[in-house]
Amino acid sequence: MSFIKHFRIALSLVLLVPFAPGFAEDNQTRIVILGARTSQGHGVHEFFSGVRALETMITESGSFEKGTELHVEAFPFGWTEETSLDGATTLVMYFDGRRENPLQDAAVRSAVSRFVSDGGSLVSVHHAAFTDDEALRPSLKSWFGGTLPADGGLAHAFFSVSATENDHPAGRGVGKIAYVDEAYPPLDFDNESGRVRPVVTGKIVPLSGAANAKAPEPRQGVAAWAYERADGGRSFTFTGGNELSAFDVPRVRTLLLNGIAWASRVEIPETGVPTRADPALAAKLLNPRHGKDPFTVSAMMTAEEYSVMQLDWGRIDWHVTGPMGNTDVLTTGIAIVDVGKSNPRHYHPNCDEVLHVVEGHILHTMDDVTVEMKAGDTVSIPKGVYHNATNIGDTKAVLAISFDSAWREVIGE
Structure with missing residues (x-):
């Protein structure tokens, strides 16, 4: 039972970009960010805090407001009665599609499907483009250009990946990213359309553990990709973000903001989309005392x-x-x-x-x-x-x- 709302402070505004007729009004960009209501604890799959971090990173960027009026609407704990995609430019999703997936609700899935059919843009962070629901998997593949195969697993791995040399705008200013996250086997891509563009690729080295008889072999993999859909919409996927700490990795921030900007048809600077958000934003969302001296002295309360x-x-x-x-x-x-x-x-x-x-x-x-x-x-x-x-x-x-x-x-x- 707890009844105080000790919400960790995050800015609440909105960002959107004009793109498809019938969506956001001229000179407006409306970005909706959707999370989930549970976590695995200790910053793992803490989607609600990640949504708050993304909201702040966007609203503190400055790039999204150039030539457009920005609106960002965040729903950290999942789809609610107030959630609407009417007039939205881009839907950003950050949740575990294999567990608590808002898209398994028929009404939510229908709303997102209509949004996509009308040319709305999508961004998936971590597991949002993955599912164990065989009936949903074809839709996710058609929306994002790729998903986790039915027999796909996952493992913690050391990412040593870089922006590709295909000059995709979402890779601007990203360079090389090296950190520990969750990696996946070869993904099930739409290889026939020619519309899938890898943005970040490189070496993924699974971390050894009790389940491994020997040190696992490194492999090449795709960590982020862009997809120009046949309906005219854009989709961007980043498979990282297992832990909230990823949102404090500078080049991951640039990649995420680039992907959201590209999907929203916002111009991306040559050095990537910047943000004025606190460099320790995610750490402070997880623990507001981050950076302060730890509590080490006994304290009595009357x-x-x-x-x-x-x-x-x-x-x-x-x-x-x-x-x-x-x-x-x-x-x-x-x-x-x-x-x-x-x-x-x-x-x-x-x-x-x-x-x-x-x-x-x-x-x-x-x-x-x-x-x-x-x-x-x-x-x-x-x-x-x-x-x-x-x-x-x-x-x-x-x-x-x-x-x-x-x-x-x-x-x-």
Whole structure:
């Protein structure tokens, strides 16, 4: 249960580029960025923070506003009732298409399909162009010009890749990129149309591990490509971005911004699209205390120093949180639910929660499962699971709550 919105600050504006008749208005570029509501933790597949990073990188660029009015709309936690592609220039997607894929929702898939058919441009970061859904794979291949084959796997690898020498605009200013990310076997490309253009290629060296009998062999691979679709739209794909830290690699930033600009029909400078975004933007989204001295001194809080939230269903006394400055790693507090009251259904995208009933009698719902809990009972709630508590007793319910992040986030209905 946590009910404070400790959102990590990111700029919220919009970017768009005029391109196809019937889409963005003249002299407007509207870019929609779509993420997902869960992560693997510790900056891995933290798509919601990556969406915020992309939004800030774009709005702090300056290149997207030249000769056009920029609008950027970010949906870090996935498709919502407010998400619309009407009038959009480009849809940027950053999520795990093999797990929590918004395109598996028929209504979302239909909206994106119409957008593509009308010439809308697409950008895929990491797994968004991949899927385990055999019915969806042909659409992804036709939209992006390539996808992961049905029997495709993945592995952590050292990328030593460079912009190709085919003079594609998305490769401007990128040069050589060397860092650890996730790599894939040979991809299933549309090799017949001649419209797929590799942008970043090179040597990919899988990291050895317990599953490898010997050091794996390096291979040549494509890490990013551009696709001029037959419908007139453009698609750009970058397979990196497994970890949020990739967004702080300068040349990866240039590549991503170039790809979004190219898809949006924005002019790309010879040195690549710049950004004024903080060089440690992704690190600070993951940990707002990044760059500051770590918390190493014991700190005692008196009851008068707790951060108290009075709510219409009760209250929360926060004892230890990142914003309070007395921890770097966790959040703890006491939630008190009044008789007959419920807190709103919500989930935590970046942390697990442990709830322990100190006093009282509650019904606790987690997704579609409801359990009755009394004093002494404890429940562990994984990140991404919707949950809430209802006090069904005749006294106030006192709940000890803790989270494995000092900067936990909450998304409620």
